[in-house]
Amino acid sequence: MRNIVVFIDQPGSALGKAGKELLTFARGLGAPVAAVAGELSEAVRAELGEYGVAQVLNSNQAELFEYSIVPKAEFLAVAAQRVDAQLVLTGNSAEHKEIAARLAVLLDAGVISDAVGVVADADAGIQVEKLVLAGSYTVSASVRSAIGIVALKANGVEPEAAGSSSAAAVETVEVPFSELALRARIASRQARPASGRPELSEARIVVAGGRGVDGDFGPVEELADLLGAAVGASRAATDAGWIDHSAQVGQTGKTVSPQLYISVGISGAIQQKAGMQTSKFIVAVNQDAESPVFEIADLGIVGDLFTVLPQAIEEIKRRRA
Ligand SMILES: Cc1cc2nc3c(=O)[nH]c(=O)nc-3n(C[C@H](O)[C@H](O)[C@H](O)COP(=O)(O)OP(=O)(O)OC[C@H]3O[C@@H](n4cnc5c(N)ncnc54)[C@H](O)[C@@H]3O)c2cc1C
Numbered sequence: 001m002r003n004i005v006v007f008i009d010q011p012g013s014a015l016g017k018a019g020k021e022l023l024t025f026a027r028g029l030g031a032p033v034a035a036v037a038g039e040l041s042e043a044v045r046a047e048l049g050e051y052g053v054a055q056v057l058n059s060n061q062a063e064l065f066e067y068s069i070v071p072k073a074e075f076l077a078v079a080a081q082r083v084d085a086q087l088v089l090t091g092n093s094a095e096h097k098e099i100a101a102r103l104a105v106l107l108d109a110g111v112i113s114d115a116v117g118v119v120a121d122a123d124a125g126i127q128v129e130k131l132v133l134a135g136s137y138t139v140s141a142s143v144r145s146a147i148g149i150v151a152l153k154a155n156g157v158e159p160e161a162a163g164s165s166s167a168a169a170v171e172t173v174e175v176p177f178s179e180l181a182l183r184a185r186i187a188s189r190q191a192r193p194a195s196g197r198p199e200l201s202e203a204r205i206v207v208a209g210g211r212g213v214d215g216d217f218g219p220v221e222e223l224a225d226l227l228g229a230a231v232g233a234s235r236a237a238t239d240a241g242w243i244d245h246s247a248q249v250g251q252t253g254k255t256v257s258p259q260l261y262i263s264v265g266i267s268g269a270i271q272q273k274a275g276m277q278t279s280k281f282i283v284a285v286n287q288d289a290e291s292p293v294f295e296i297a298d299l300g301i302v303g304d305l306f307t308v309l310p311q312a313i314e315e316i317k318r319r320r321a
Pocket of ligand 1: 209210211212213233234235236237248249250251252253254264265266267268269270271272275285286287288291303304305306
């Protein structure tokens with residue numbers, strides 16, 4: 001396969017898990033070229049080398065961050081053309097999916113989002129696996145254009161450094177932004193207070209609470225912190241104002257695909273399942289043995305969450321002591 005451009009968006013002082021996953025995927029397919037938007041520190045450059053990147057295309061132009069979406073798509077278009085890429089990999093967040101779509105228009109390319117796997121086939125080209133209809137179907141799709149754009153879901157692969165590392169060569173890219181790219185200006189940004197927990201859609205473990213917590217997320221948060229997990233919620237819990245809307249998992253919330261999803265006091269309505277059904281291992285705690293959540297649970301615990309969670313917390317602490 002020809003070069004694979006991997007989009008690394010504002011890495012800051014260290015390469016994040018999402019970027020490492022994309023690079024691990026890319027390495028399995030061909031030669032990864034990192035397209036880094038934002039400042040490129042020496043530490044990140046070294047990490048890129050460790051993850052098998054020999055070439056980095058970097059732009060830190062202010063327009064990338066002062067205007068919405070399109071400048072990043074134009075940067076990736078320049079990067080893809082510069083290295084004659086066959087594939088561009090992006091993350092699967094709402095912003096990255098929009099960037100992927102814009103990029104596809106710019107490059108006259110096929111785009112596939114929500115991907116969980118990519119295979120490069122000499123005859124069939126780029127084959128992508130994705131999950132649809134709340135994860136109840138796996139669909140194989142192929143890109144038929146000369147270059148493909150694929151937005152990959154988080155947690156599809158364990159990040160793994162390449163066996164040997166070498167310093168990645170860095171080339172600065174000056175993007176001639178179009179007039180169209182500068183039409184939606186970002187007026188202000190306000191950072192959310194950091195919770196210290198992992199980002200919900202990227203977390204390896206999620207502990208989610210529903211109406212059953214009855215306003216008290218304490219045990220859910222305590223278990224999450226013990227496991228280094230993100231805290232999720234059903235819509236009933238977010239609508240009640242017990243937790244921020246950004247924690248909502250489901251059809252109208254976030255889609256998560258962690259290694260472990262612990263569902264607590266959630267009935268398992270179809271709209272909730274839509275956002276978590278592809279989790280690798282699902283544990284459900286619910287006092288109603290007939291609750292639909294048990295249909296998708298790998299391990300079901302019938303009981304009062306205010307009894308079950310403290311017992312689990314105590315046992316984990318005891319085993320770690
Ligand atoms: C268009 C649309 C979009 C939607 N989008 C979403 C979405 O994105 N995400 C989402 O979650 N929902 C969504 N919903 C709402 C969804 O249909 C359900 O209403 C919601 O998921 C229910 O939340 P819940 O399971 O927490 O509450 P309930 O259905 O009320 O279930 C609460 C559960 O807690 C159990 N329980 C109660 N007390 C305890 C206890 N002490 N210990 C253990 N178990 C206990 C009960 O047995 C019950 O099973 C959407 C609905 C619509 C119409």
